[in-house]
Amino acid sequence: MKDLAERVMRGEQRAIARLITHAENSSPIAAEAMGRLHSSSGRAQVIGITGVMGAGKSTLIAEIAMEYRRKGRTVGIIAIDPTSPFSGGALLGDRIRMMSITSDPEIFIRSMGTRGMLGGLTGAVYDVVEILDAAGKDVIIVETVGVGQAEVDIIKIADTTVVVTVPGLGDSIQAFKAGIMEIADIFVVNKADRPGFERIMAELSSMVEISHMPGERGVPIVPTVAKEQEGVSELVDEIDAHQAFLKQSTAFEEHRRRRYEAELVEIVRKRLMNLIFDESVFKERIEKLVERIYAKETDPYSAAQEILTTVLK
Amino acid sequence: MEGKIRVLVAKPGLDGHDRGAKVVARALRDAGMEVIYTGLHQTAEMIVNTALQEDVDVVGLSLLSGAHMTLFRDVTKILKERDMIDVLVVGGGIIPEEDVPGLKEAGVNGVFGPGTPLEDIVTFIKENVKR
Numbered sequence: 001m002k003d004l005a006e007r008v009m010r011g012e013q014r015a016i017a018r019l020i021t022h023a024e025n026s027s028p029i030a031a032e033a034m035g036r037l038h039s040s041s042g043r044a045q046v047i048g049i050t051g052v053m054g055a056g057k058s059t060l061i062a063e064i065a066m067e068y069r070r071k072g073r074t075v076g077i078i079a080i081d082p083t084s085p086f087s088g089g090a091l092l093g094d095r096i097r098m099m100s101i102t103s104d105p106e107i108f109i110r111s112m113g114t115r116g117m118l119g120g121l122t123g124a125v126y127d128v129v130e131i132l133d134a135a136g137k138d139v140i141i142v143e144t145v146g147v148g149q150a151e152v153d154i155i156k157i158a159d160t161t162v163v164v165t166v167p168g169l170g171d172s173i174q175a176f177k178a179g180i181m182e183i184a185d186i187f188v189v190n191k192a193d194r195p196g197f198e199r200i201m202a203e204l205s206s207m208v209e210i211s212h213m214p215g216e217r218g219v220p221i222v223p224t225v226a227k228e229q230e231g232v233s234e235l236v237d238e239i240d241a242h243q244a245f246l247k248q249s250t251a252f253e254e255h256r257r258r259r260y261e262a263e264l265v266e267i268v269r270k271r272l273m274n275l276i277f278d279e280s281v282f283k284e285r286i287e288k289l290v291e292r293i294y295a296k297e298t299d300p301y302s303a304a305q306e307i308l309t310t311v312l313k
Numbered sequence: 314m315e316g317k318i319r320v321l322v323a324k325p326g327l328d329g330h331d332r333g334a335k336v337v338a339r340a341l342r343d344a345g346m347e348v349i350y351t352g353l354h355q356t357a358e359m360i361v362n363t364a365l366q367e368d369v370d371v372v373g374l375s376l377l378s379g380a381h382m383t384l385f386r387d388v389t390k391i392l393k394e395r396d397m398i399d400v401l402v403v404g405g406g407i408i409p410e411e412d413v414p415g416l417k418e419a420g421v422n423g424v425f426g427p428g429t430p431l432e433d434i435v436t437f438i439k440e441n442v443k444r
Binding site for chain 1: 317319338339341343344346349350354355359363365367368
């Protein structure tokens with residue numbers, strides 16, 4: 001077990017799987033191994049897939065993965081589903097749509113629960129991207145939760161963000177409010193054989209046109225029918241074209257810096273939260289403060305300041 | 314540091330009855346576990362592959378077709394071949410009483426027939442998980 005990092009770098013499935021578990025549990029083993037992996041990561045192409053629930057993201061990802069396999073590239077997939085805020089449990093069902101690729105040893109799929117994170121991702125996702133990257137996967141595909149309105153965090157990880165929608169959602173612009181519109185490097189209209197296809201294509205094109213700045217790269221709209229493998233190779237071409245576009249400028253490096261910044265902030269956040277809320281010293285203290293707030297002897301802001309002052313000392 | 318119990322709920326073979334598996338999957342989720350549900354028609358090889366990549370603590374097999382002696386054993390056999398001996402294996406479905414000893418011998422740690430209260434399954438997993 002002490003050579004976990006090395007075994008991951010050799011691409012050993014068991015080691016990859018185990019290290020991901022350690023990362024999800026924020027164990028000290030993960031911190032040690034991640035430190036050793038960092039220098040051999042950064043090679044993989046990271047693709048984010050987001051969009052409304054039921055848009056067919058998992059099916060599409062299986063097809064994208066197969067397309068990359070045909071090109072001789074290895075694939076890692078991170079599929080995120082929501083953790084129940086009530087029980088802490090999660091039902092992770094993305095693999096149901098990925099059955100066609102579960103027998104390929106060059107495709108590594110990991111299902112993850114959000115475990116309390118908002119923004120469509122999970123706290124450990126940065127680690128998992130690094131692990132799969134260091135393990136030699138050429139392409140890493142991250143599938144967000146699919147609530148459709150608050151999943152903008154994906155751009156902190158992905159080189160290319162693909163936003164998936166489908167015809168017949170009614171007011172499609174509604175489905176893209178709150179920032180989801182701006183994060184797309186590529187739009188996909190999946191289930192393009194359904195009624196309402198022309199309408200959503202027209203709406204998307206006019207939206208893309210309005211927000212297009214002269215000199216900027218236009219956002220392509222790719223129609224697909226993932227179930228029938230239609231449009232998938234065109235989509236993969238667009239993804240690779242976007243990757244090539246990034247590499248022509250400093251944009252690619254900026255993306256990477258943004259990811260490391262997000263990862264750093266996430267690690268500090270997690271450690272601070274653990275420090276404050278998991279250490280028994282503070283637990284007692286918090287209980288006492290709650291009592292004092294309840295008795296109107298202090299207020300929540302002053303109490304929060306008191307905790308922060310102690311932590312930062 | 315907080316570890317969650319991860320469970321793979323799988324349906325091996327050609328049996329298309331997944332109601333029971335889904336009910337159990339939900340019960341395990343409500344007990345705070347992370348449940349990976351893979352759908353129907355899985356081969357033993359696919360189930361073990363998934364268990365490996367997902368690093369699950371438990372593999373739960375559901376079968377109502379009568380082929381449990383063959384298919385459950387296939388799964389435990391491949392698990393052993395891959396040295397995944399720390400994975401708890403449980404099975405459920407229409408399983409006659411007389412088959413239970415044979416299944417346990419083959420490495421199915423818990424067998425749950427029709428009418429098993431969901432809490433029994435949750436408790437069994439919580440008490441027997443191997444790591």
